[in-house]
């Protein structure tokens with residue numbers, strides 16, 4: 001992967017960035033996403049935020065090598081603190097981190113959100129707590145995608161702040177739109193998950209003691225939901 005050829009995962013993210021956007025890519029690592037989008041003429045400006053020095057330096061190098069210093073600002077900052085009011089950001093991408101990490105970045109960075117930005121999130125697992133945060137903060141999920149690459153299932157979640165929105169526990173677990181669309185990639189993901197959960201339950205049954213009752217109940221509940229979804 002590089003700024004010319006994105007991974008399948010980042011291509012799916014790129015497809016959700018509106019034309020003409022001013023993008024803040026938080027946790028940008030090498031800066032491949034904003035650089036690729038600028039090279040393609042999809043976005044007009046970007047901020048690449050990084051909390052760690054090595055990826056910050058890598059992103060700075062990618063931007064420089066592509067001669068995009070005037071359009072892309074690389075900032076060493078924690079989460080949404082990379083965004084400054086004058087940036088006029090219209091879309092924020094946070095990709096390639098756990099769902100809880102993305103949720104925490106959004107929650108700690110609320111002061112940097114105008115509420116007008118499109119959020120394009122690509123969690124690596126732990127999607128339900130992220131969807132819960134979106135619901136609790138008045139963000140409606142407008143698009144969801146699931147894809148498989150290198151033996152991992154990835155999700156893309158696009159949301160915008162619209163005001164109060166209600167999702168059921170199952171919608172938060174599976175994704176409200178994915179539950180409706182039932183794409184082949186989505187069904188395959190949950191077939192695999194069901195086998196994993198059943199295996200875990202069998203292992204826990206053999207362990208017999210030391211397993212918190214709540215953990216057991218949660219996995220049983222999830223197994224019932226998945227079985228019903230696939231039935």
Ligand SMILES: C[S@@+](CC[C@H](N)C(=O)[O-])C[C@H]1O[C@@H](n2cnc3c(N)ncnc32)[C@H](O)[C@@H]1O
Nearest residue numbers: 026027028029049050051052055078079095096
């Ligand atoms: C696995 S990489 C993903 C890179 C890229 N977004 C992608 O999807 O391919 C995660 C990056 O997020 C950065 N990161 C983690 N927490 C962060 C935070 N709170 N603020 C900014 N960057 C963060 C890490 O330093 C790392 O470079």
